[in-house]
Amino acid sequence: MSKKEKASTADDVFDEQVETDNLDSGDTEDSENGEENNEFTEEAQLKEDLAKEKDRFLRLFAEFENFKKRTSKERLDLYKTAGQEVIVSLLPVMDDFDRALQEISKSEDKEMYKGVELIRHKFREALISKGLEEIEIASGDTFDAEVHDAITQIPAPSKKLKGKIIDVVEKGYRLGDKIIRHPKVVVGN
Numbered sequence: 001m002s003k004k005e006k007a008s009t010a011d012d013v014f015d016e017q018v019e020t021d022n023l024d025s026g027d028t029e030d031s032e033n034g035e036e037n038n039e040f041t042e043e044a045q046l047k048e049d050l051a052k053e054k055d056r057f058l059r060l061f062a063e064f065e066n067f068k069k070r071t072s073k074e075r076l077d078l079y080k081t082a083g084q085e086v087i088v089s090l091l092p093v094m095d096d097f098d099r100a101l102q103e104i105s106k107s108e109d110k111e112m113y114k115g116v117e118l119i120r121h122k123f124r125e126a127l128i129s130k131g132l133e134e135i136e137i138a139s140g141d142t143f144d145a146e147v148h149d150a151i152t153q154i155p156a157p158s159k160k161l162k163g164k165i166i167d168v169v170e171k172g173y174r175l176g177d178k179i180i181r182h183p184k185v186v187v188g189n
Helices: 003-080 084-106 110-129
Strands: 132-135 149-154 165-170 172-175 178-181 184-188
Touching (some): 084 172
Parallel strands (some): 149 184
Antiparallel strands (some): 132 172, 165 184
């Protein structure tokens, strides 16, 4: 080989070597950028995971708070109506006291009337202290199917009493906000 050929070959080799070095250094930069990008993506992934966990925690906490509120409300409702069955079973006794007082008032024995009235009053006060309320209705009140229980309909004695309550057959009672016995009424037709 001549000197020229050797020089051109040497130049070619040198040029190739420079290009290879440049490529290697570019690869190094790319690999460094790749590692940085990889670090950024890992950091972004970790931030995203953290945000998801925070969201999950907040939702779980809110769900737990709702559960606590719901159970405390149910517990209060249970306390309010805990004795409902017992009170409902005692309502006929209250009705019997009312009927007994009506019959005793017809007789002339005032002492017996006072004694039965005293017992009825104590019994009624004991039930009231447990949350029992009588539903107040009178003749002439408007009939409400949500509250009243119509036993029968009779022709109204006057036009004013049409669709109104004419007579109360059985008193109604409420325990707290809940009606435990609807009043039985006669409605004018």
